[in-house]
Amino acid sequence: MTRQINAKPHVVIVGGGLSGLTTAFYLQRAIADIQLSILESAPQIGGVIQTEQMDGYLVEHGADMFATQPGDAFQLCQDLGIEEELLVPNVEGRGAMIVRGDQLHPVPEGFVLMRPTRTASILKTPLLSLSGKMRLLGERWIATRKETTDESVADFTRRRLGQETLDRIVQPLVGGIYTADHEQLSMAATMPTFVNMERQHTSLAAATAARQRRSEDSPERNSSGARYSQFRGFPKGMSSWLQTIADRLPKDAMRLQTSVRSVTPTATEGHDQRWDVETSEGKLPQADAVVLATPAAAAAKLCAPFASSIAEPLSSLKTASSVITIIAAANKDIARLPKTFGFVVPAAESKSILACSFANHKFAGRCPEDTTLMRIFMGGALRTDLLERTDAELLALIREELGTWIGWNGKAIWTKAVRWNNAMPQYHVGHLDRVGKIESGLAAYPTMALAGNSLHGVGIAPVIRTAKQAAARIAASLAVDSESGVPKP
Numbered sequence: 249m250t251r252q253i254n255a256k257p258h259v260v261i262v263g264g265g266l267s268g269l270t271t272a273f274y275l276q277r278a279i280a281d282i283q284l285s286i287l288e289s290a291p292q293i294g295g296v297i298q299t300e301q302m303d304g305y306l307v308e309h310g311a312d313m314f315a316t317q318p319g320d321a322f323q324l325c326q327d328l329g330i331e332e333e334l335l336v337p338n339v340e341g342r343g344a345m346i347v348r349g350d351q352l353h354p355v356p357e358g359f360v361l362m363r364p365t366r367t368a369s370i371l372k373t374p375l376l377s378l379s380g381k382m383r384l385l386g387e388r389w390i391a392t393r394k395e396t397t398d399e400s401v402a403d404f405t406r407r408r409l410g411q412e413t414l415d416r417i418v419q420p421l422v423g424g425i426y427t428a429d430h431e432q433l434s435m436a437a438t439m440p441t442f443v444n445m446e447r448q449h450t451s452l453a454a455a456t457a458a459r460q461r462r463s464e465d466s467p468e469r470n471s472s473g474a475r476y477s478q479f480r481g482f483p484k485g486m487s488s489w490l491q492t493i494a495d496r497l498p499k500d501a502m503r504l505q506t507s508v509r510s511v512t513p514t515a516t517e518g519h520d521q522r523w524d525v526e527t528s529e530g531k532l533p534q535a536d537a538v539v540l541a542t543p544a545a546a547a548a549k550l551c552a553p554f555a556s557s558i559a560e561p562l563s564s565l566k567t568a569s570s571v572i573t574i575i576a577a578a579n580k581d582i583a584r585l586p587k588t589f590g591f592v593v594p595a596a597e598s599k600s601i602l603a604c605s606f607a608n609h610k611f612a613g614r615c616p617e618d619t620t621l622m623r624i625f626m627g628g629a630l631r632t633d634l635l636e637r638t639d640a641e642l643l644a645l646i647r648e649e650l651g652t653w654i655g656w657n658g659k660a661i662w663t664k665a666v667r668w669n670n671a672m673p674q675y676h677v678g679h680l681d682r683v684g685k686i687e688s689g690l691a692a693y694p695t696m697a698l699a700g701n702s703l704h705g706v707g708i709a710p711v712i713r714t715a716k717q718a719a720a721r722i723a724a725s726l727a728v729d730s731e732s733g734v735p736k737p
Contacts (some may be wrong), residue, residue, distance in 0.1 A: 257726045258285065258533055259283070259536060260525050260535040260538045262508050262539065262540050262541060262542055262546075262550070263542045264290070265293070265295025265296065265700070266297055266490060266708070266712065266715070267295075267700040267701070267711050267712070267718075268286055268288070268295075268699065270715035270716070271539050271541055271697075271716075271718045271722075272284050272286055273497065274719035275719045278723035279726065286502045294490045296310040296311075297311055297486045297489075297490055298310055298486075298487055299484070299486055301485070305614065306484070306485050306607075306613070307614075308486060308607065310486070310572075312481060312486065312607060313480060313481040313486075313610065314480060315708070316479070321480075321708045321709040328492055328496065333482065335482065335611055336480065337477075337479050337589070338609065340587065341587045341589055341610075342589060343355065344421075344588055344590055344591060345591035345592075346375055346416070346417065346420050346421075347592070347594065347597055347599070347653060348597075351374075351653070352586060352654070354373075356373040357369035361439070362405055362409065362421075364384065365460070367385060370384060370385060375416045375417060377412060380410060380412030380413060383410035383412065387451055388450075388454055390408055392446055392447070393407065398434050398436040398677050400435065401434075402414060402430040404439075408451070408452060414430070415595075415596040416596065418430075419594055423602060423628065424592040426675070426706065427570050427625070427627065427629060427672045428628065428672075428674050432676045433675060434678065437675040437680050437683075481611050505528075507528045508526070508527050509528065510525070510526045511524070511538050512524045512526075512554060521693065523535040523536075523695070525538065537696065537697075539696070539697045539718050539719075539722060540698050541698075542700060543671070544562045544673065544702035547700075548560075555689055557685070557689030562686055565674070567670040567671065568627070568632075568674055569671065570602075570626065570635075571667050572624065572665070573623075573664070573666075574663065574664045575622045575623075576619055576660065576662050577660050579619060581656060582655060582656045583657070585620060585654060586606070587609070589606060590606055595630050600634060600646070601649050602631070603625040604622055604625070605622070608621050619661065622650075624646050626642060635667075639665040673701055673706055675706075694721070694725040697717075697718035697721045697722055698714070699718040
């Protein structure tokens with residue numbers, strides 16, 4: 249018996265964060281007449297993207313900007329018609345610094361995460377000893393790895409660039425992105441570009457030379473280590489973006505403070521599946537498709553009763569927690585305020601702070617004049633012990649360390665701690681194999697899709713890409729002809 253498609257298909261989306269809202273937006277574009285139910289357990293949309301406005305301050309609790317490359321996030325802004333509203337980060341202060349001892353030092357000019365592009369900057373940097381510099385610059389003569397199996401970021405960097413470059417430059421830069429244990433973080437899942445450089449050119453140095461011959465290393469990237477001109481923010485903060493998406497959806501689609509207790513397929517496999525969805529508010533009308541736009545653990549729990557082939561590999565994915573302490577301080581109380589966007593701290597320093605960013609250096613108007621808005625990141629996979637500390641205890645550690653590095657006297661206009669528990673996926677070695685198992689399991693459930701940051705990237709753009717792919721998958725499954733069983737043209 250072939251499935252009869254409802255004239256107005258009902259799609260349930262579990263999760264009202266960026267991935268859930270984006271999935272709904274693109275489903276609505278793909279299917280003009282659709283019933284959407286977006287279920288969010290929290291009292292507000294947004295997930296880990298939250299903006300707070302208070303007394304002249306614009307405070308981001310999570311991400312404060314997004315990269316325009318890859319282009320999925322910027323494309324979403326274009327599809328929403330808001331690309332002209334976007335903010336470009338300030339030109340002055342672009343760049344980051346790294347702690348060594350009691351001082352902050354710039355990331356060497358042209359150092360692109362784990363690829364130096366300027367020999368002179370490596371020779372000049374105080375971040376490395378002479379032997380560390382020679383080991384780094386000798387990378388082109390290091391033998392190419394013959395094995396094609398996955399390896400950790402630490403193993404790759406140690407092998408190609410040396411222990412000191414790993415400890416003093418790569419680990420803090422990577423830690424600032426992933427809050428991860430570099431000894432477990434997968435190269436294949438997080439930095440495949442560098443893996444391919446070694447395989448195709450025998451070394452990162454040879455790959456860099458080839459890129460420079462093709463003029464692929466931009467002057468800005470070479471001078472700052474990151475292309476900040478390719479980032480964008482919003483005048484009213486990141487939450488305004490999500491609210492814009494929500495405003496384009498049917499007003500009755502969003503159901504806040506509604507947790508999902510179960511999703512159950514009505515058929516064992518194929519396009520005959522519909523879904524019974526039980527929530528804290530009762531049972532929903534039967535759904536033609538479901539999208540789980542949730543963290544991996546939540547998706548695994550929902551899938552466990554009917555699809556162990558999906559739930560078990562989902563359950564094996566690890567996460568990390570973090571604390572962001574936000575501090576507003578008068579400039580006069582910071583003796584050596586850096587002009588950069590922020591700094592990162594190597595794990596080798598054995599300190600409490602993972603990274604610190606200056607919100608008002610990135611975008612003007614984030615706080616009153618003569619004040620600085622700092623966001624201090626702590627915890628992550630390497631400092632889980634800090635998550636047990638109280639907000640006051642963490643603030644005491646911050647006062648001591650920032651006093652050393654930037655001369656802050658500890659006086660604050662106000663402080664706020666934001667805790668994100670198990671919010672950061674950890675792409676451990678073998679991650680892509682686990683993803684492959686999850687996607688193989690999903691093949692039996694064409695009317696179910698996953699979206700979010702658990703599988704294919706932790707950044708804003710990769711998350712949006714998963715949402716677009718989820719929408720396309722569901723739209724295709726709902727376009728199955730009831731007679732032939734094949735997608736309608």
